[in-house]
Amino acid sequence: MSSAAPDSSRIAVAVPELGAGEQTVRFLQWLVDVGSPVCSGDRVAEVLVSGIVFHVAAPADGVLVEIETASRTGISPHDVLGWIEPEG
Amino acid sequence: MPDGTTTRPELTAAAGALEVHLLGLVDFDSALSLQERLVFDISGRDDTRGALLLCEHPPLITLGREASSSDVAVDPDDLKALEIDVRWISRGGGLCVHAPGQLAVYPVLPLERLGLGLDDFRSAFEEALVGVCHEQRVPAKRSADEPGLWSRGGQVGFFGAAVKSWVSYHGMFLNVDPDPTFMKLGSRPGRDERVSSLRAHRLKPVSMASVRESVMRHVAKRFGYERHHVYTGHPLLKRTRRKVCLHA
Numbered sequence: 001m002s003s004a005a006p007d008s009s010r011i012a013v014a015v016p017e018l019g020a021g022e023q024t025v026r027f028l029q030w031l032v033d034v035g036s037p038v039c040s041g042d043r044v045a046e047v048l049v050s051g052i053v054f055h056v057a058a059p060a061d062g063v064l065v066e067i068e069t070a071s072r073t074g075i076s077p078h079d080v081l082g083w084i085e086p087e088g
Numbered sequence: 089m090p091d092g093t094t095t096r097p098e099l100t101a102a103a104g105a106l107e108v109h110l111l112g113l114v115d116f117d118s119a120l121s122l123q124e125r126l127v128f129d130i131s132g133r134d135d136t137r138g139a140l141l142l143c144e145h146p147p148l149i150t151l152g153r154e155a156s157s158s159d160v161a162v163d164p165d166d167l168k169a170l171e172i173d174v175r176w177i178s179r180g181g182g183l184c185v186h187a188p189g190q191l192a193v194y195p196v197l198p199l200e201r202l203g204l205g206l207d208d209f210r211s212a213f214e215e216a217l218v219g220v221c222h223e224q225r226v227p228a229k230r231s232a233d234e235p236g237l238w239s240r241g242g243q244v245g246f247f248g249a250a251v252k253s254w255v256s257y258h259g260m261f262l263n264v265d266p267d268p269t270f271m272k273l274g275s276r277p278g279r280d281e282r283v284s285s286l287r288a289h290r291l292k293p294v295s296m297a298s299v300r301e302s303v304m305r306h307v308a309k310r311f312g313y314e315r316h317h318v319y320t321g322h323p324l325l326k327r328t329r330r331k332v333c334l335h336a
Contacts, residue, residue: 017205018205018206019204019205019206019207019208020205020206020207021205021207021208022207022232023206023207028153041253043252046153046178048153048154048180049180049206049207050180050206050207050210050235051152051154051180051181051210051235051236051247051248051249052180052206052209052210052249052250052251052256053152053153053178053179053180053249053250053251054206054250054251055250055251055252055253057253
């Protein structure tokens, strides 16, 4: 999965440091579609760690323009899940 | 954000108290709405104040994000006859059968401000309920690899949580003294997955009140709360009313 910004103006939606220890982190699903407007703090995706669903929040206001994950794949902290084009 | 490299932290939440709400028998949707409201409230605070909801639910099957529809081994017509709904829920874990006699334990805690990562949270929570089982003379154990609690007779505790804005909700379900008829709905034919309860292990009735008291004490201690306040009910709880048939 890519971590380089395809466009410098875009903001990455990344997996935060979850404190998962040795547990596998799995991507579950996107909660918004590509092209949808999102607000900073909105829940946009779900990841799973050992019986716990973690809701990933949008880092900025804008539009979700690209996603980079396939469902149910193993992921690591700081992996980029998708990209937001900021407003304005 | 919690440091994922830390081992079990020495938890101290002296700046905030744990507010414990004893809700009694409450429908699942009402309890979930209250949890979401508390997540919103607690995520907007800057202290370590947390909430703990303790309740029981009418008969219901919930499926977490790790469940499959094939996990429901009961014929849909039979479930309809028993008036048991099946619901998909945004929590971890698999299938869980809820019924009166099972204690739902919902900690709504600011994990980031408590310095807890997700693995720390599950460990501390499960260890708290292991302590509860030991107080009831049931030698339950947890596993680092698989969420939940097990005794010799089978699984007595189900874990399935969620974290939003670094605040936990959903939680664990401890089988205290549920009707075994409902618990059997969670067993899948051909698989060695037995469901048990504290009563089944003790071979005599177990007081729900004593389990509730033990849960609030152990959860407060494990998460570092020096004070906890106990309330019956919650002003924002909106109950719905539904007739539930429980066969004698």
